[in-house]
Amino acid sequence: MTTPAGTMFGKFQLTQANIENIKKCVEAQWKKKNQQPPSIHLSKFAITSAYTWVCLVRVRQLKTGKVHLAITVDSRARLEPPVPSTYFGNCLSGCIADTDSDELIGEDGVAIAAAKAIAEAVRGFFSDGFLEGAKKLLPKLFSMQQGRVFNIVDSPRFEFYNIDFGWGRPRKVDVIIHDASLSLSASRDGIGGVEVGIALRKHETQAFESLFAGGLDCYKVL
Template sequence: MLTVLENCRVSPPPATVGNRSLPLTFFDAVWILFFPIHQLFFYEFPHSRSYFLEEIVPKLKHSLSITLQHFFPFAGNLVLFPNANWPSDGQKHEIRYVDGDSVSLTFAESDLDFNDLTGNHPRECHKFYPLVPLLGQPSKQSDHVAIPLFSVQVTLFPDVGISIGLTNHHCLGDAATRFNFLKAWTSITKHGTDELFLTSGSLPFYDRVIEYPDLLDEIYFNQPGIKTIGVDYKLPELVGESDKVRATVVLTLAHINRLKKWLSAQVAAPEYVSSFSVACGLVWSCIAKARARVGEQKSDDDLERFMCAVDWRSRLHPRPPQTYFGNCIGACITTPIRSSLLADNKGFLTAVEVFVDTLNKTLKNKDFLINDADTWLERAFEPVPMIGVSGTPKMNVYDVDFGWGKPKKHETPAIDYNGSISVNACKDSPGDLEIGISLSPKQMDAFISISKDELETNLIV
C-alpha cells in the first residue's frame, strides 16, 4: 500500500539556533508517559509523481528548515533523567536542541483509495496507519535518555491527492503550539521566505513565565514510570491491524441551535450551553447507548466519565502570551456516573448537565492548580471507562493551507488509542462541528443509528 520515495532529515539552517534547552513545566511533564499525537491532513492534488518530486519535495524541505529555525524544539529531543529526584538534585527534564539536530521527513507514495479515506462514512482504522510517521528510537546517554519529539510524512496519491502526517510527543506542546507551528510552516511554504511570518507577531514565546506551586513539579517530574525509562523505551505506535473503524459526524449550526432550544425547554437544563458542550454531551450519551445496545455494558452500575482539555493561557494570572510555547492546558474531568443514566431516554440531557457543571466549576476555580491539578493523573488512570476529547474548534484545522487550498479532510488517528473523540470546526462553515469517532464496527453501527434517532427526536421542540 505504500512505497517510500525518500527518507531524509531536516535541520534548521546552519548556525541559526545553536545549542538551546527548554525546561519542562508540570504542564508538560504531565504528558511524559502518554501516547503521542497524530494528525493527518488530506489535500486534493491532481499532479503526477514527477511534478511532486521536482516541485513539492524541495519546497517542503526548504520551508520546514526555515520554520525549524524559529521552532527549534520540534527538531530537538525530550531529555529525561530517570535517576533524578526533583527537587533534591536540581535536575529537571527538558527539551534540548543541539546544533545539527533534525526532524525525520519521509516522502512516500500510496495506492490507497484517496476518496474513500477522505469520506465521512465508517472506514477501517488500520488503512490510515501507513500514512502516520513514527517517532525515532530513544538514545541512551550517560545520565539521560533522549527521545525524538516530532516527525513528518508526506504521501502522494498520484494524480489525486497528498496527505501530510504529523506525529509529536505531547510534551512538545499542546494544540495551540502545534497550530502556531503549522501557520508558520504553511506561510513559509506559500511565500518561499519567512518575511510575512516574522511580521505576523506569531513568533513563539519560550520564557517559562507560568507561576504555580512547586509541589506540582515534585509530583509530575517524579512519576514512577519515568524511573524505568531506558533505551528500550517506546511510545505506543499505530501499526498493524485494528478492529476499529472511524467515522465523521457533522453537527451543523442549525442542528446545534435546535438542540440548545430543546435543552432550554427542559426544567433542569443549564442556563448556557456552548456548541462544544452540546456536541460532547450528544456523542457521549450516544456512545454509552451504543455500548448498551451491543451488550458491552455489563450492568447498570457500570461507571463512565468524560474528560476534555482547557486552555489556560487566557485564565492564568499573570497571563502568558498567546504564543507561549509548550503545554498550557488543564484537565476537566467529570466525576464518574452510572452508564445507565446515559443510556436512558434522557441520556443526552444528563450528559450535558454533568459535563457543563464540571466545566463551569473548572473554569471558575481560581485555585485550580492547588485544588485540582495534583490529582489529574490519579483520576485519568482510574479504572473507569473514559471518553476524552482531542482537538478544539477554536483553531480551525482547515486553515492549514500549504498553497494547494484548504484540506479536503482532517483526521486524528490518535483517538484510536483509547476511544477518544475529536472535535474540530468544519471546512466550509466554522459554526458547524466535525466530530471524529473511533469504535468497533458493531458499536459504530449502533452509534450511527442512535445518533440519527437522537437528533430527530430532540430536534422536535
C-alpha cells in the same frame, strides 16, 4: 478507516441547525423537570459533547455505574504569570465529567445528565484554576474503571479548516484518536457545524452511525 489496533474510525456531522434543535429540546426538558430555565451554560461544545457521549454509552451498553468523559482544556491563557502572546507551544490540562450510565441513556439523558455533568465539570475547572485542577486530574484518572472512560481530544475552537500553509484550505481534516476517544472540530463549511470523529470497534462504529443519525430525528425545531 480501520486503525492498526483493529478499531474503526468514523466521522459524523452536526449542522448548526442540529445543534440549535438539540439545545432547544435540552432547555425545554430542563425547564419541565426543574420548573425553571437551565442554570448551566449550554454552549455548542456542551451540547455536541453531551449528544455524542450519550450515543457512545448506548453503543457500549455499559451497565449501571459511573461513566466518565475526560475533556482536554487549553490552559495557555490561564497561567500565572501569563505566557507571552507569541508563545507557540501548548499547555494542556483537563477536567472530567461524571454521571451514572442509567441516567445518560434515559429519555432526557442528554439534557439532565450529560449536559449538566459537562457544564459543571468545565465550570469547576475554571473556578478552581489551572494548577489546582491539574493536581486533581491524574489521581482521578487512575481511579476510574477502565472501559467506562471516554476522552475528548480537541475542540472546534482550533478551526483546523482555516489552516493554510500556502496550498489553500484543506479539503478534509482527520484527527488521529484511539479507542473510546472522540474529536470535535469546526466543520469545513464554516457556518457553525461540528465534525465528530470517533474510534470504536467496527460493529460499534456501525451501531454508533445508526444511533447518531437516528437520534437527530427526535430533535425538531420547537
